[in-house]
Amino acid sequence: MNIIVPVILSGGSGTRLWPVSTSTAPKQFQPLTGGGSMFLQTVERTKDRGRFAAPLVVCGLGHIAHVEADLAAAGIGDARIIVEPAARNTAPAIALAALAAVADDPAAMILVMPADHVMTNVAAFLDAIEAARPAGDAGALATFGIAPSHPETGYGYIAAGDPVAGSPGVHAVLRFVEKPPRDRAEAMLAEGGHYWNAGIFLMRADRFLAELERQQPAMAAACAAAMDGAHIDGAQVHPDAGAFLSSPSDSIDYAVMEGAERVVVAPVDPGWSDVGGWAALHDLGAKDETGNVRIGKVIAVDATGNYLRACEGRRVAVVGISDLIVVTHGDDILIVPKDRAQEVKAIVEHLAAQD
Amino acid sequence: MNIIVPVILSGGSGTRLWPVSTSTAPKQFQPLTGGGSMFLQTVERTKDRGRFAAPLVVCGLGHIAHVEADLAAAGIGDARIIVEPAARNTAPAIALAALAAVADDPAAMILVMPADHVMTNVAAFLDAIEAARPAGDAGALATFGIAPSHPETGYGYIAAGDPVAGSPGVHAVLRFVEKPPRDRAEAMLAEGGHYWNAGIFLMRADRFLAELERQQPAMAAACAAAMDGAHIDGAQVHPDAGAFLSSPSDSIDYAVMEGAERVVVAPVDPGWSDVGGWAALHDLGAKDETGNVRIGKVIAVDATGNYLRACEGRRVAVVGISDLIVVTHGDDILIVPKDRAQEVKAIVEHLAAQD
Numbered sequence: 001m002n003i004i005v006p007v008i009l010s011g012g013s014g015t016r017l018w019p020v021s022t023s024t025a026p027k028q029f030q031p032l033t034g035g036g037s038m039f040l041q042t043v044e045r046t047k048d049r050g051r052f053a054a055p056l057v058v059c060g061l062g063h064i065a066h067v068e069a070d071l072a073a074a075g076i077g078d079a080r081i082i083v084e085p086a087a088r089n090t091a092p093a094i095a096l097a098a099l100a101a102v103a104d105d106p107a108a109m110i111l112v113m114p115a116d117h118v119m120t121n122v123a124a125f126l127d128a129i130e131a132a133r134p135a136g137d138a139g140a141l142a143t144f145g146i147a148p149s150h151p152e153t154g155y156g157y158i159a160a161g162d163p164v165a166g167s168p169g170v171h172a173v174l175r176f177v178e179k180p181p182r183d184r185a186e187a188m189l190a191e192g193g194h195y196w197n198a199g200i201f202l203m204r205a206d207r208f209l210a211e212l213e214r215q216q217p218a219m220a221a222a223c224a225a226a227m228d229g230a231h232i233d234g235a236q237v238h239p240d241a242g243a244f245l246s247s248p249s250d251s252i253d254y255a256v257m258e259g260a261e262r263v264v265v266a267p268v269d270p271g272w273s274d275v276g277g278w279a280a281l282h283d284l285g286a287k288d289e290t291g292n293v294r295i296g297k298v299i300a301v302d303a304t305g306n307y308l309r310a311c312e313g314r315r316v317a318v319v320g321i322s323d324l325i326v327v328t329h330g331d332d333i334l335i336v337p338k339d340r341a342q343e344v345k346a347i348v349e350h351l352a353a354q355d
Numbered sequence: 356m357n358i359i360v361p362v363i364l365s366g367g368s369g370t371r372l373w374p375v376s377t378s379t380a381p382k383q384f385q386p387l388t389g390g391g392s393m394f395l396q397t398v399e400r401t402k403d404r405g406r407f408a409a410p411l412v413v414c415g416l417g418h419i420a421h422v423e424a425d426l427a428a429a430g431i432g433d434a435r436i437i438v439e440p441a442a443r444n445t446a447p448a449i450a451l452a453a454l455a456a457v458a459d460d461p462a463a464m465i466l467v468m469p470a471d472h473v474m475t476n477v478a479a480f481l482d483a484i485e486a487a488r489p490a491g492d493a494g495a496l497a498t499f500g501i502a503p504s505h506p507e508t509g510y511g512y513i514a515a516g517d518p519v520a521g522s523p524g525v526h527a528v529l530r531f532v533e534k535p536p537r538d539r540a541e542a543m544l545a546e547g548g549h550y551w552n553a554g555i556f557l558m559r560a561d562r563f564l565a566e567l568e569r570q571q572p573a574m575a576a577a578c579a580a581a582m583d584g585a586h587i588d589g590a591q592v593h594p595d596a597g598a599f600l601s602s603p604s605d606s607i608d609y610a611v612m613e614g615a616e617r618v619v620v621a622p623v624d625p626g627w628s629d630v631g632g633w634a635a636l637h638d639l640g641a642k643d644e645t646g647n648v649r650i651g652k653v654i655a656v657d658a659t660g661n662y663l664r665a666c667e668g669r670r671v672a673v674v675g676i677s678d679l680i681v682v683t684h685g686d687d688i689l690i691v692p693k694d695r696a697q698e699v700k701a702i703v704e705h706l707a708a709q710d
Contacts, residue, residue: 019672301701316688317374317702320695321679326688333671333681333688340675346656347672 010115019332054078085241091255120271128268145195151185222247365470374687409433440596446610475626483623500550506540577602
């Protein structure tokens with residue numbers, strides 16, 4: 001039984017956490033939640049070399065410096081960095097890493113993790129990996145299903161079916177459910193046996209590649225050619241750009257998982273958040289007696305339920321406001337109601353249109 | 356008939372416009388409304404040397420540099436600056452200026468104006484001065500009553516009585532009404548003949564000093580001694596500190612006007628505002644199609660009725676907020692609902708308590 005190769009997907013450029021997160025310095029590299037950046041927290045989750053092999057990081061050209069700085073901060077010297085010539089969504093990104101893993105070891109097992117999630121209970125996650133491991137060894141593609149706390153309409157769901165022998169708590173996947181309307185989400189919560197799809201996967205690299213070849217032959221061929229022509233520069237792997245650019249762009253869910261054979265789900269409750277917007281950071285943050293999260297120099301008078309973030313060198317003073325997001329970053333100041341925090345992207349679009 | 360000596364009271368240190376207004380750089384010296392600072396706008400109101408003599412400015416020690424800079428910016432080289440050794444409210448401040456005026460000319464007429472008001476229709480104000488002039492020459496103490504636009508509870512009112520012969524539109528003052536409750540303010544508006552007391556006065560300096568001596572002999576004596584012992588330094592007049600500090604502290608309204616003989620009111624509608632808080636600046640500002648006042652780099656998406664002020668070098672971006680005050684100044688950011696803008700003083704008190 002081989003140890004698990006962490007594959008850290010760091011290609012995102014989250015705009016919903018503007019002004020802190022930008023395309024050149026996206027959220028996974030920002031110390032938003034305490035305890036270092038989310039990228040750093042992700043690599044530290046699988047730092048135990050008794051259980052995990054050296055990680056494979058997949059990122060864009062513009063983020064190599066961020067990745068290298070955070071790996072150094074985490075004291076991780078054995079990672080390889082696969083540099084995407086362009087963004088092609090998660091399926092091709094995982095394919096590049098799977099190809100690198102099987103080149104090292106034909107029986108390699110990969111653990112795919114987005115670099116921009118938070119987990120407050122890593123032990124629960126490690127236990128779920130142990131539970132899913134036997135199914136993965138036997139050739140299943142394992143997803144991790146987050147126990148839902150509320151009828152969230154912003155995530156996809158996984159419906160669990162029959163238990164899988166040999167992997168305690170693990171179930172076959174009945175179906176994937178795309179982001180549901182509210183009533184459907186409520187029904188799934190009431191019914192039970194439904195989990196949030198967190199985009200975390202454990203699987204043999206060869207099984208993933210076989211499913212990719214069966215379902216997405218053009219993508220599989222493009223990624224294989226890209227890795228065949230890869231240029232190695234120290235810890236950096238630069239796949240051939242021309243080959244990779246010819247790949248279709250798609251997510252692992254659509255391209256592989258929804259049509260794959262032998263997909264299982266390992267339920268887990270690791271205190272997970274995808275930190276999908278400023279409201280999530282209010283949820284995650286330590287609150288004062290009136291429900292404000294205060295970061296940096298903040299003066300709050302008769303204010304409740306706000307997320308108040310003053311960056312280095314600034315001071316935020318508020319009176320009489322409720323349930324607002326206030327974020328300063330460099331010369332920018334963002335103000336938006338908590339329940340409309342997703343609309344920050346309208347500002348990013350406005351700024352992009354000005355350029 | 357002598358020309359009128361403008362007396363500009365610049366001793367205020369408004370805290371309700373924090374963070375822009377502070378005790379070291381109070382609101383009258385800030386370019387808050389466009390067209391330069393309110394101090395500069397005040398001196399320019401009486402710049403015509405055919406109608407007005409060189410002004411007397413009364414200010415505190417800490418504000419001399421601001422006064423000199425604004426006088427230079429206005430091209431006014433003939434002003435004298437009476438420097439208060441300490442703040443003693445308006446009655447002693449006016450007494451110092453009145454004493455300086457009668458020393459130059461025993462029949463001097465003074466026009467007292469706070470330095471932190473805005474007037475959008477200066478011609479109307481100049482007309483009201485002309486109307487009040489004959490009454491002033493005849494020995495009346497003339498107030499200027501602002502035609503009220505709404506039942507404001509934050510101002511004192513003046514009730515007008517019989518017309519004054521020789522001063523068209525001018526009436527004897529029946530009584531002064533302190534800041535009224537809402538229903539009383541509404542009743543005065545419905546009744547008519549009531550005006551806001553703007554703290555602007557036209558009167559012979561000798562008549563003011565005679566009333567002061569009659570009603571406030573200790574104050575009159577202290578101010579006279581302070582000017583007798585004054586030290587002259589170029590355009591600066593420094594009254595004797597020991598003498599001035601012995602003066603009681605009181606406003607002209609309480610100390611003199613309410614008990615004075617022959618007080619008149621000249622009604623006027625000069626587009627007046629005392630700029631008593633950020634909500635007033637929203638009222639005064641140019642608004643976009645959704646009622647936002649935007650100053651500096653501002654991005655507003657689906658936002659209505661806000662006052663959004665980005666200082667040099669900062670950018671304010673808002674989504675989905677209504678009726679908020681957002682002010683950046685240096686490293687400070689203030690956020691408060693428009694209808695609670697007066698509570699900014701709670702922040703100033705909080706900061707003072709920290710020092």
